[in-house]
Amino acid sequence: MGEMAILPRKIEFIDLKAQQLHIRARIDAAIARVLDHGQYIMGPEVAELEERLSARAGAKHAIACASGTDALLIAMMAKGIGPGHAVLCPDFTYTATPETIALLGATPIFVDVRDDTFNIDPAGIDAGIAAAGRLGLEPKAIIAVDLFGLPADYDAIRDIAKRHGIFMIADAAQSFGASYKGRPVGSLGHVTATSFFPAKPLGCYGDGGAIFTNDDGLADVMKSIRQHGKGGDKYDIVRVGVNGRLDTIQAAILLEKLEIFGEECNRRNAVAARYSEGLQGHVIVPECPEGYQSVWAQYTLRIKNRDAVMETLRKDGVPTNVYYPRPIHEQPAYCNYPVAEGGTPVATRLAREVLSLPMHPYLDTASMQRIVEVVRAAV
Ligand SMILES: Cc1ncc(COP(=O)(O)O)c(C=O)c1O
Structure with a gap:
C-alpha cells in the first residue's frame, strides 16, 4: 500500500455541521418532544425560550418572532412609524434594516459609519436629521446596527436621540451574546431586534428572531402585532398586525443551542x-x-x-x-x-x-x- 497524503482539513466559512454533530442527540430529543405534544404554534418551548432570552439579555420582555426582519418591522409598527416619517440607519448594513423602514412607507436616511468599528458614526447623526428637515420629514427613530457582532456606541447615540426626541432601535441581528460597557445586547436600545437565522452566532434551523424591551406597554403592543393584532382573544382584532410567530420547533432547537x-x-x-x-x-x-x-x-x-x-x-x-x-x-x-x-x-x-x-x-x-x-x- 502506497503512502497516503495527509490532506489538510477542508476549511468551512461557517461550520454548522460540526456544531450539529456536537448536539445532535439533544436536538433530536427536543424536536421529538414537540412532535409528541403537538403544540406547533406558541407551544410551551416558546414561552420557556422567551424567559431564557430575557434573562440572558437583561431585558424585562423577550418576544420570540419569525425572523430578525419581523422583529424590526414589529418594533416600528408598534411605534406607529409610517409615511412622512424619517428613520435614520447606517449606510453600511444588511438590506433588512432599510427594507423594514421602506415597507412601512417611512423614509430611510442613510448615515455614514466609522471605519474602526463599522458601526453608525454618532457624529453623523445630526447630518441625517438635517436631511430629514430639508425633505420636510419628521425624524422618528434611529436604528443602530451592531455590525459583525460588535455593539454600536449606544451611550452616544442615546444622547443624540434624546436631544432630537427620537426613538432608538438596536438592530442586534448579528450581536446577540455581545455586551457594551458591561450591559448585554438586548438591554441597550429602547427596543432591540435580533435574528436566529442559522448562520448567526445563536441560530436555529430555519428563520427566527426576537424583540427585547423593558417597556411594558410597548411589549403588549408588539405581542399583539406578532399575532395579527389580536386583543384579549384570537378573534378580537384591535390593530393591524402580522403573522410573526416563532415556530415551537425552532424554539426547542434554540433552547438546546443556548446550553452551549x-x-x-x-x-x-x-x-x-x-x-x-x-x-x-x-x-x-x-x-x-x-x-x-x-x-x-x-x-x-x-x-x-x-x-x-x-x-x-x-x-x-x-x-x-x-x-x-x-x-x-x-x-x-x-x-x-x-x-x-x-x-x-x-x-x-x-x-x-x-x-x-x-x-x-x-x-x-x-x-x-x-x-x-x-x-x-x-x-
Ligand atoms: C443587520 C441585520 N439586520 C436584520 C437582519 C434580518 O434578519 P433575518 O434574516 O432573521 O430576517 C439581518 C440578518 O440577516 C442582519 O444582518
Missing part, C-alpha cells in the same frame, strides 16, 4: 484573538474598543487590493465573503432614498475594502494557523 452558547461565544473570541495576533501589521484587523465585547458574527479585515487577495485565498482553500459589497445607497432599490448631508464616504470605501474570514466556534488550531499564513502570504 456561552462556550461558543468564548471560542469565537479565541478565534478572533488568534487572527488578530497573527495578522496585526499585515492587514487592518477589526477593533473591539475598550469596554465592548463582540460576539464575532464575522471577523472582517480591511484590505486595499481586496478582490485579488480574495481570489488568492480561494485558490488556497480559504473561503471568504464580502459583507457588504455595496453601501445601501448604491443598491438599485435604495438609490433614490436620501443620504445624510455630506454623504457617506466611509461606508462607500469600506464596501470596496472589507473581507470576512472563516469564523465559527469549531475552527481548530491548525486551520486558524493555515488561514493566518495564507492571508499573510496573499497580502
Whole structure:
C-alpha cells in the first residue's frame, strides 16, 4: 500500500455541521418532544425560550418572532412609524434594516459609519436629521446596527436621540451574546431586534428572531402585532398586525443551542484573538474598543487590493465573503432614498475594502494557523 497524503482539513466559512454533530442527540430529543405534544404554534418551548432570552439579555420582555426582519418591522409598527416619517440607519448594513423602514412607507436616511468599528458614526447623526428637515420629514427613530457582532456606541447615540426626541432601535441581528460597557445586547436600545437565522452566532434551523424591551406597554403592543393584532382573544382584532410567530420547533432547537452558547461565544473570541495576533501589521484587523465585547458574527479585515487577495485565498482553500459589497445607497432599490448631508464616504470605501474570514466556534488550531499564513502570504 502506497503512502497516503495527509490532506489538510477542508476549511468551512461557517461550520454548522460540526456544531450539529456536537448536539445532535439533544436536538433530536427536543424536536421529538414537540412532535409528541403537538403544540406547533406558541407551544410551551416558546414561552420557556422567551424567559431564557430575557434573562440572558437583561431585558424585562423577550418576544420570540419569525425572523430578525419581523422583529424590526414589529418594533416600528408598534411605534406607529409610517409615511412622512424619517428613520435614520447606517449606510453600511444588511438590506433588512432599510427594507423594514421602506415597507412601512417611512423614509430611510442613510448615515455614514466609522471605519474602526463599522458601526453608525454618532457624529453623523445630526447630518441625517438635517436631511430629514430639508425633505420636510419628521425624524422618528434611529436604528443602530451592531455590525459583525460588535455593539454600536449606544451611550452616544442615546444622547443624540434624546436631544432630537427620537426613538432608538438596536438592530442586534448579528450581536446577540455581545455586551457594551458591561450591559448585554438586548438591554441597550429602547427596543432591540435580533435574528436566529442559522448562520448567526445563536441560530436555529430555519428563520427566527426576537424583540427585547423593558417597556411594558410597548411589549403588549408588539405581542399583539406578532399575532395579527389580536386583543384579549384570537378573534378580537384591535390593530393591524402580522403573522410573526416563532415556530415551537425552532424554539426547542434554540433552547438546546443556548446550553452551549456561552462556550461558543468564548471560542469565537479565541478565534478572533488568534487572527488578530497573527495578522496585526499585515492587514487592518477589526477593533473591539475598550469596554465592548463582540460576539464575532464575522471577523472582517480591511484590505486595499481586496478582490485579488480574495481570489488568492480561494485558490488556497480559504473561503471568504464580502459583507457588504455595496453601501445601501448604491443598491438599485435604495438609490433614490436620501443620504445624510455630506454623504457617506466611509461606508462607500469600506464596501470596496472589507473581507470576512472563516469564523465559527469549531475552527481548530491548525486551520486558524493555515488561514493566518495564507492571508499573510496573499497580502
Ligand atoms: C443587520 C441585520 N439586520 C436584520 C437582519 C434580518 O434578519 P433575518 O434574516 O432573521 O430576517 C439581518 C440578518 O440577516 C442582519 O444582518
